[in-house]
Amino acid sequence: MTKFLVDRMLGQTAKWLRLLGIDAKYAPEGDDERLLKLAEEEDRVILTRDKELGRKEDTVLVEKAPPETIIKEVLSRYEVDIDPLSRCSICNSQVKRIEKEDLEEKIPEGVYQRNEEFWHCSVCDQYYWRGSHWDDITENIEDILDDLDSYENKV
Ligand SMILES: [Zn+2]
Known part of the structure; x- marks a missing residue:
C-alpha cells in the first residue's frame, strides 16, 4: 500500500488522507535532498507543490486545487487502503x-x-468521533470514489 510524504503547504490534503486512514507524514523542514532520502528510506511517494521537486521520481507535483481534487488524483494513481477513522488527522499515528x-x-x-x-x-x-466535519469529508469522498473505476478494489 502506498504511503505518502506530504509538503507542509498541503496541510489540508494530509489531513484528509489521514482521515481516510492513509499514511501521510509531513515532510521535514530542510532541503530537497533530505526529503528525497527520507522518502526513499520509508518508501513514500512525495506530494509537493515544488515544481523542481515535483519532477523527481516517485513524486507527484500537486497543482493548486481543492483537497477533494487532489485526493481524487492520488486515489486514482496509487493503491491505498481506505480505512476511515483509523489514523490521527493531526499526527498521522494510528488511533x-x-x-x-x-x-x-x-x-x-x-x-x-x-x-x-x-x-x-x-x-x-x-x-x-463522527462529527459534522467528518460527514462533510465522507460525502466528498463518496463522490470521489463513485467517480473512480477501481472503486470496488479499493473499499
Ligand atoms: Zn495524534
Whole structure:
C-alpha cells in the first residue's frame, strides 16, 4: 500500500488522507535532498507543490486545487487502503477505539450524548468521533470514489 510524504503547504490534503486512514507524514523542514532520502528510506511517494521537486521520481507535483481534487488524483494513481477513522488527522499515528464509558467528562457533553463510537490518539491525546466535519469529508469522498473505476478494489 502506498504511503505518502506530504509538503507542509498541503496541510489540508494530509489531513484528509489521514482521515481516510492513509499514511501521510509531513515532510521535514530542510532541503530537497533530505526529503528525497527520507522518502526513499520509508518508501513514500512525495506530494509537493515544488515544481523542481515535483519532477523527481516517485513524486507527484500537486497543482493548486481543492483537497477533494487532489485526493481524487492520488486515489486514482496509487493503491491505498481506505480505512476511515483509523489514523490521527493531526499526527498521522494510528488511533484506537475506546469505550464510551471511559470518556465521560473528557469531551463535551453534547458530543458524548450524540455519539456511540469514539477513537483516541495516544500520541497527541486527541479524541475522535463522527462529527459534522467528518460527514462533510465522507460525502466528498463518496463522490470521489463513485467517480473512480477501481472503486470496488479499493473499499
Ligand atoms: Zn495524534
